Amino acid sequence: MAKLETGLLTPLGYRAAAVRCGVKSVADKLDLALILSDAPAVAAGAFTTNRFRAASVQLDQKRLKSKGLRGIVVNAGNANACTGERGLRDAEAMAEAAALACGARKDSFLVASTGIIGHPLPMDKILTGIKDASGRLSSELRAGHETSYAIMTTDTKPKETCAVIKLPGGGKAAIGGICKGSGMIAPKMATMLCFLLTDVKMERALLQEALSRTVEKTFNCVTVDGDSSTNDTALLMSNGAAPDAEIASRGKRYDAFCEGLYETCSTLAKKLAQDGEGATKFVEVNVTGAPTEADAKKAARAIANSPLVKCAIHGGDPNWGRIICAAGYSGALFPTRDVVLHIGRVCVFRNEMPTKDAAKAAAEMKKKEVVINLSLGKGPGNAIMWTCDFSAEYVAINALYHT
Amino acid sequence: MAKLETGLLTPLGYRAAAVRCGVKSVADKLDLALILSDAPAVAAGAFTTNRFRAASVQLDQKRLKSKGLRGIVVNAGNANACTGERGLRDAEAMAEAAALACGARKDSFLVASTGIIGHPLPMDKILTGIKDASGRLSSELRAGHETSYAIMTTDTKPKETCAVIKLPGGGKAAIGGICKGSGMIAPKMATMLCFLLTDVKMERALLQEALSRTVEKTFNCVTVDGDSSTNDTALLMSNGAAPDAEIASRGKRYDAFCEGLYETCSTLAKKLAQDGEGATKFVEVNVTGAPTEADAKKAARAIANSPLVKCAIHGGDPNWGRIICAAGYSGALFPTRDVVLHIGRVCVFRNEMPTKDAAKAAAEMKKKEVVINLSLGKGPGNAIMWTCDFSAEYVAINALYHT
Secondary structure (H helix, E strand, O other): OOOOOOOOOOOOOEEEEEEOOOOOOOOOOOOEEEEEEEEEEEEEEEEOOOOOOOHHHHHHHHHOOOOOEEEEEEEEEEOOOOOHHHHHHHHHHHHHHHHHHOOOOOOOEEEEEEEEOOOOOOHHHHHHHHHHHHOOOEOOHHHHHHHHHHOOOOOOOOEEEEEEEEOOOOOEEEEEEEEEOOOOOOOOOOOOEEEEEEOOEEOHHHHHHHHHHHHHHOHHHEOOOOOOOOOOEEEEEEOOOOOOOEEOOOOHHHHHHHHHHHHHHHHHHHHHHHOOOOOOOEEEEEEEEEOOHHHHHHHHHHHHHOHHHHHHHHOOOOOHHHHHHHHHHOOOOOOHHHOEEEEOOEEEEEOOEEOOOHHHHHHHHOOOEEEEEEEOOOOOEEEEEEEEOOOHHHHHHHHOOOO | OOOOOOOOOOOOOEEEEEEOOOOOOOOOOOOEEEEEEEEEEEEEEEEOOOOOOOHHHHHHHHHOOOOOEEEEEEEEEEOOOOOHHHHHHHHHHHHHHHHHHOOOOOOOEEEEEEEEOOOOOOHHHHHHHHHHHHOOOEOOHHHHHHHHHHOOOOOOOOEEEEEEEEOOOOOEEEEEEEEEOOOOEOOOOEOOEEEEEEOOEEOHHHHHHHHHHHHHHOHHHEOOOOOOOOOOEEEEEEOOOOOOOEEOOOOHHHHHHHHHHHHHHHHHHHHHHHOOOOOOOEEEEEEEEEOOHHHHHHHHHHHHHOHHHHHHHHOOOOOHHHHHHHHHHOOOOOOHHHOEEEEOOEEEEEOOEEOOOHHHHHHHHOOOEEEEEEEOOOOOEEEEEEEEOOOHHHHHHHHOOOO
């Protein structure tokens, strides 16, 4: 592994460990991790809005408001979703075993799972893995980086980042983060797990507000395939371990923290889109000038989710008609005569017809990063979506995932 | 061509002709057709809800209510959409040329186009084709069948059907239909063109009511990729040529007609899904027991549009978790504890967890026709969707369509 400058464990007072316990069927893949705060911490969370919530999500939602949280246990390879009462008991047992192995109070751990739906967790492997991991906890950056591997499923790359924040008025803090997600990625969270650690000292309510705002502007702007899963979870722990890094209320220090959190989450969110299943390209869709933000979001989402648009981008084909068409059926309201579409810097559509430059967009569509700028008029509504292209590889990955 | 028993031209008093005029770039493909009623007729229509409407759609919507309509001119290979003022003039000129070539009043023709977006119609080719076709009009079934070929774009098969109706109280009538559509197929109409001819005598308002009701239950239940286009058009002409086949008002005769229309449209709609771009399988999604019909539709649509579900069906993989997950994020409201999922005849999910039989669903998923039955509870809301699987071939077709 390359030497890391910063990462998940840059914030003070955290340790982590990742091990292989055998939940993933492929040999040599890490599949279980522990994250531990040395001191009691508070946590904020954002979860799937799917009506079917995984056992881990149900447990975390109940436990999130308790004080004195100490850590997170996570496995990949099995989602523990649609597993009924047994799933809830297993999630509970997994969290308890992790807490006790780390010498913490038995109800002080949160839990997360990702992988196949509808299979009971192999608890013997999980419990062995927890014991193993608890003996390997380390505050080295390497341990956080290994954790970013342990949460991967169909991801091809680990996703880790860190923001270091200078707080106005004194004090320095860090926000480290890792996430996973590749398929079942859609707005309203993704089959995404995201773990964020910070060493600021902050009240839980304020921490939750910061996370909720930021998730809306980052992870909820990512779509790979429009499917949003049963397990989506973002957790942000705050342990107050950095000296002089208390954020007592809204204000400049809080704003600086939110900026750092946005930097962390937007970096991770873009990594999700870049690593979409079968993705060969990254796509940013900017919609501006809509009558309302809701209209802008509808249009951006329809474009980013359109299989026809995503196939055209895959083929490097300047088929701007599909983009215009997706905006048109999105449900967004706008006068068609005001619509202007740019692909990269090339204006391809204006006055309800293609421009003379439309053919020049081919070069823009062939780039590894494609930017679509759609102006719907002079309204105040703007929205952004990040996605990827749609390849035959996506189909290959998903036609055979289960068996 | 195989001998046809019935088809588009089974209803009395209609003729058709299909020719190649060179709009499609591939040699030897028919790409322009005329449909003519010998006597003045009335017509009903259903159109795209996309904010960008093709020139042909705008013209038809204006002209639909006139009496004394005589025919339809249609081309494939160029959608005449997003073509500005010029496009509107071209659509007008195309309709007028067709009417005059058939010896009809110049504003008595409707028009339809399908194909690439944003290119002006090659009017010289179109006008030559219209002249050519007007000399070949025939009432033979063969001519209607050829017309079903002339409207194809990425379709792999022509789609034609006919219902013969015995009217209660005497009289016999027929409804013949053809349609096209393969990609950009989604609820709220499709890149679909559908032409329906009947020889009953009926007031326009009643005819429109019958068509609107039927489209909602048939074509609007089809999705291939969730994209709905700028050109979607279904037209139903009624010319009163059948003896004793007047339908003066709602009642038994009207109901019999509506049944025939449903038979025609549902047959064509299923053919659309079966011929979805890259499709290897046909999928029917039935949702029952939802609190409202709107909830049932949301769930059915989310399942039918989910790339993950469609990839699983392509792979013949009993990944029922993706079906449950799609229902969960669809926005439909339902208590998860009441949900029961069958794939074919196999119950795979009940009591919030998989059944012991879940593995047996593999055989059902490997069938050419996959039926998904999802019960959300004991509510009155039901919905059905028809779709196809998602293959690497879909991506191949759509990555390179434009150039």
